[in-house]
Amino acid sequence: MDLQHLALHRTDGAPIYLQLYRRYREAISEGKLRPGDRVPSVRSLASELNVARGTVEAAYQMLVSEGYFVARGAAGTVVSPRLEHLAGPGQTPPARAASAPSNARMASSAALPFQLGLPALDAFPRKAWARLAGRSLRTLETVAMAYPDPAGYEPLRRAIATYLGISRGITCTHDQVFVTSGYRGALDLICQTLLKPADTGWFEDPGYVHARQFLERIGVRLTPVPVDAEGLNVTAGLQRASHASFAVVTPTHQSPLGMALSLPRRLELLDWAAQRRAWIIEDDYDSEFRYQGRPLPALKSLDGHGRVLYTGTFSKVLFPGLRLAYLVVPQAQVGRFKDAVTIFPGPGSISPQATVASFMEEGHFARHLRKMRTLYAERRGYLVDALERYGADWLRVQPQAGGIHVSAGLASRQDDIALTTAANAKGLAVEALGRWRIRKASQGGLLMGYANFASEDDAVKAVKRLLRVIKDSPA
Numbered sequence: 233m234d235l236q237h238l239a240l241h242r243t244d245g246a247p248i249y250l251q252l253y254r255r256y257r258e259a260i261s262e263g264k265l266r267p268g269d270r271v272p273s274v275r276s277l278a279s280e281l282n283v284a285r286g287t288v289e290a291a292y293q294m295l296v297s298e299g300y301f302v303a304r305g306a307a308g309t310v311v312s313p314r315l316e317h318l319a320g321p322g323q324t325p326p327a328r329a330a331s332a333p334s335n336a337r338m339a340s341s342a343a344l345p346f347q348l349g350l351p352a353l354d355a356f357p358r359k360a361w362a363r364l365a366g367r368s369l370r371t372l373e374t375v376a377m378a379y380p381d382p383a384g385y386e387p388l389r390r391a392i393a394t395y396l397g398i399s400r401g402i403t404c405t406h407d408q409v410f411v412t413s414g415y416r417g418a419l420d421l422i423c424q425t426l427l428k429p430a431d432t433g434w435f436e437d438p439g440y441v442h443a444r445q446f447l448e449r450i451g452v453r454l455t456p457v458p459v460d461a462e463g464l465n466v467t468a469g470l471q472r473a474s475h476a477s478f479a480v481v482t483p484t485h486q487s488p489l490g491m492a493l494s495l496p497r498r499l500e501l502l503d504w505a506a507q508r509r510a511w512i513i514e515d516d517y518d519s520e521f522r523y524q525g526r527p528l529p530a531l532k533s534l535d536g537h538g539r540v541l542y543t544g545t546f547s548k549v550l551f552p553g554l555r556l557a558y559l560v561v562p563q564a565q566v567g568r569f570k571d572a573v574t575i576f577p578g579p580g581s582i583s584p585q586a587t588v589a590s591f592m593e594e595g596h597f598a599r600h601l602r603k604m605r606t607l608y609a610e611r612r613g614y615l616v617d618a619l620e621r622y623g624a625d626w627l628r629v630q631p632q633a634g635g636i637h638v639s640a641g642l643a644s645r646q647d648d649i650a651l652t653t654a655a656n657a658k659g660l661a662v663e664a665l666g667r668w669r670i671r672k673a674s675q676g677g678l679l680m681g682y683a684n685f686a687s688e689d690d691a692v693k694a695v696k697r698l699l700r701v702i703k704d705s706p707a
């Protein structure tokens with residue numbers, strides 16, 4: 233490829249490394265670069281374009297980690313030969329066809345159109361991250377190289393406690409914070425510490441499918457509790473299983489429908505938990521992203537009786553490959569959890585934890601969140617506008633104040649699971665609301681991520697492809 237194609241604009245709002253990354257992606261999808269083609273070395277491209285080597289490195293790292301490039305050491309860097317199946321000009325190559333919802337798929341492929349649960353990978357501040365990661369490795373104290381604290385790296389736990397106090401209204405000390413390997417690591421720790429295998433818990437219907445599968449596998453019993461415009465229907469929970477010993481809720485943005493749990497319902501739920509001595513597992517997975525009104529304080533901030541186990545994750549605010557989440561336990565339970573964590577594998581290596589701690593302490597985290605809120609509001613607009621402009625006869629977009637996905641009801645009686653299977657086969661990673669439901673519903677719906685739609689055009693093209701699938705599917 234002629235280096236002219238990489239022409240970079242110093243006045244363009246996007247950082248140079250991002251422009252470079254995008255140019256390469258475009259060149260690959262337009263067929264200007266073919267699978268197996270060798271790209272210039274970092275050193276020669278940096279000197280050719282008169283930019284710092286770190287800038288080219290950052291772009292190359294993104295392209296390698298998303299599967300566009302393969303680094304072959306001394307043999308140089310080439311366009312991945314696995315992109316051989318590239319459908320043709322103008323199409324971004326999906327790394328793998330989508331199928332049923334699976335975090336494994338998310339982990340190994342670049343973002344597919346509509347992919348759920350994935351933050352904007354192109355907007356992650358890789359340069360700052362790489363700098364902090366390098367520095368934390370270089371300055372790692374000897375004491376930090378020994379067996380780590382199984383509750384998590386202390387500076388990170390302190391940074392999380394400070395952040396939660398300011399942003400989520402949660403008063404806690406770092407002693408109450410346990411770093412875990414993803415949200416399921418937090419669920420596992422709760423189950424092993426406080427629950428018995430045959431315990432019954434309330435689970436939102438529809439609700440987060442991966443948590444449901446995990447809890448079922450652990451062996452607890454789940455009672456589906458419907459959600460309505462005010463979130464979890466506590467009265468229905470009381471009617472169905474007032475004896476339950478725990479409830480799993482997403483009070484800030486119900487997952488997947490997006491409404492907030494109303495204040496009267498919050499108080500009812502806390503009241504039930506206090507009386508019944510039940511546990512509330514609060515999953516606050518993407519509360520940082522709200523586009524209308526002020527973010528609601530966490531349910532945990534109202535927990536006067538020490539019944540709420542609060543969980544948050546870095547998957548949406550940083551990136552899911554980190555596999556880092558956290559759990560805040562009531563003060564009275566700290567001893568039990570401290571004992572429990574000594575038995576379990578813990579959150580893994582301290583290096584990424586140290587990088588996240590520096591990222592938070594040095595203000596990058598707050599800055600990144602601010603930028604992402606603006607970016608997601610814009611990208612959400614791309615998708616909602618495209619759906620309303622082209623798909624209004626087929627899909628009804630549900631109003632949602634926050635999050636990083638949109639849910640839309642199907643206007644017809646089409647089977648949402650069959651429809652998403654057809655869409656997935658075409659590389660569109662929409663998910664069926666039906667898979668997130670425990671009890672069947674007559675009306676289907678689609679869940680669509682938008683965080684990785686980098687332009688209006690991207691969203692329009694994806695929506696048109698999706699509409700073709702919907703029109704071709706049996707009514």
Ligand SMILES: Cc1ncc(COP(=O)(O)O)c(C=O)c1O
Pocket residue numbers: 349413414415416440482487515517545546547552556557
């Ligand atoms: C409802 C909900 N809770 C929690 C999580 C976070 O899970 P993890 O920390 O395992 O990435 C997600 C991620 O998609 C989610 O959708």
